[in-house]
Amino acid sequence: MWPCVKAWYHRGMTSATQPIRVAMLARVVYPLHGFGGIERHVGHLVTHLARLGVAGTLYVQPTPDGHTPTPHEIPALADGLWQVHTLRYDYTSPLLPPNGIIGRQINYPWYTWQLGLRAAAAVRQGMFDVVHSQGLCATGYAAIRQRDPLLRRVPFVANPHGMEEFRTPDWRKWLAYAPFRAMYAYGHRAADRAIATDACTQDDLPRYLRVAPQQVAVVPSAIDVVECEGLVQPALRSALRQRLGLDQSQPIFLSVGRLERNKGFHILIAALSQLRDLLPPQWRWLLVGHGKERQALEEAARSAGIAAHVTFVGRLDDAELHSLYEEVDLVIHPTLYEGSSLVTLEAMIHRKPIIASGIGGIPDKVFTGRNGFLVPPGDVVALSAAIRSALHARSQWPVWGEESVRIVRTTFDWPIVARQTVDLYHSLLGR
Structure with missing residues (x-):
């Protein structure tokens, strides 16, 4: 036993009076x-x-x-x-x-x-x-x-x-x-x-x-579940829908992250371009974040012929981001390498199905067929196939969203x- 502390404890205390x-x-x-x-x-x-x-x-x-x-x-x-x-x-x-x-x-x-x-x-x-x-x-x-x-x-x-x-x-x-x-x-x-x-x-x-x-x-x-849920504001939700023109959009995809090469957004652009003839006419992809790759990503979207469906939202504060989570249908995180991925957890607590790269800590959070799809990082064909499969299983999205919440509340x-x-x-x- 370490000399400075007793082995038993109560609510984080080293003894009845002395905290760790x-x-x-x-x-x-x-x-x-x-x-x-x-x-x-x-x-x-x-x-x-x-x-x-x-x-x-x-x-x-x-x-x-x-x-x-x-x-x-x-x-x-x-x-x-x-x-x-x-x-x-x-x-x-x-x-x-x-x-x-x-x-x-x-x-x-x-x-x-x-x-x-x-x-x-x-x-x-x-x-x-x-x-x-x-x-x-x-x-x-x-x-x-x-x-x-x-x-x-x-x-x-x-x-x-x-x-x-x-x-x-x-x-x-x-x-x-x-x-x-x-x-x-x-x-x-x-x-x-x-x-x-x-x-x-x-x-x-x-x-x-x-x-x-x-x-x-x-x-x-x-993540702090109570804090995340408390950031959602009805007025902000309404303002974001109007600002981003979401009322006529379906389905709405969302990605969040720094606009850097390692986040894999160029991979997602390529995957969406493969699906443009299969996606509903009013589909949207919202990309939240800022960074040095924005100009290159905008050009990639234009070259892929999907620029009309893509909105570069820029930086949002916490209340705006968590309010926006409530307005989208599917969150896609195509990162090429990752740590634990708090963005994934934030999306999950808002009852969203997830498509994400099976890299870093993400496979502990996203499970194919339970709350979304895992794909190999950097694989355009696999990401395109996962989006297509998710669209075919759209009736399961509410169930997947509830599973996302359960995973966060019990573990993260x-x-x-x-x-x-x-x-x-x-x-x-x-x-």
Whole structure:
């Protein structure tokens, strides 16, 4: 048993009066630093840990405008169990994007080292019972911990997330990402537990990071079901229908993601072009997102002869996006590589059937014939066939939608996943 804690617990407590104290090592958190998957993961994780009585400090970079985070932005701060500690991330020239490939190679090593120093000093002072890192933030603390027996007495949990540095098909990115792959591998091999965010991807950690299989723990990424459902607004639904001209459209397909090559939207354009003579006259495809590929995708849609049916919606805020989910019929996610895929979960909680690539964590969420279709990533013919099959089975879409909801509520809702995280902490503290 770890000396700082008893093995039994109640609602996340290490004893009747003492909560587990966690150092959460991250760089970004929603909504302070953006809307991406890792930002949302960190924000929801600390909030739901706090609801289970877990206390801690969230280490992140400062807010863009330098303001102090508020409980409205991070609800975990509201009850006093959590606090935020910020430290500088961007050390590059204003002319160099801090999160570009070159900028990250300069900023991340220094940030994760400084992060490790701060966390290690606090652990030595007895301030934390568990250290939990997100993404590349494991590396600095891992290097310090490996050389300090005192730090190794405190459990260390590391979550690598999607590991896109290992999955890119672009050889130029593959070479540029080499330092990040080394940092990922080193940091997560040093952890007591490395988290796989889906059961179907747990073998990726031994494969890519050379983490010992017995060190891998499966704790899914999740969405907050209550929050997602609460974002839907009838007035927004009506405004979106009018703005996008949806009243005369059937069926309505929706895709959501950054407009980048790896999201596979060019594959979906090719698949839809193969079906244009079979699709109903009023079909629509809405593409939500922004990115450098927009012009190329618009040209591809024109060349394929389907531009009249395609709407590039651009960026939507959370309320707009969740309201739009309620207005569409089928969600298609043709990604070429993926992490856990929160977009898929968001669509599922709105009772949507899904067609998605069988890559990353998606096969734990989408099941052919149960709530949609899985297709091989990058396969135009298979994607076209799946859309055709889905259209033929349209009477099953309500049933598939209900199955989507059941899957999310029983496996991928944050209250469930936060409890699994607390159980992981206790398994390490009580071994």
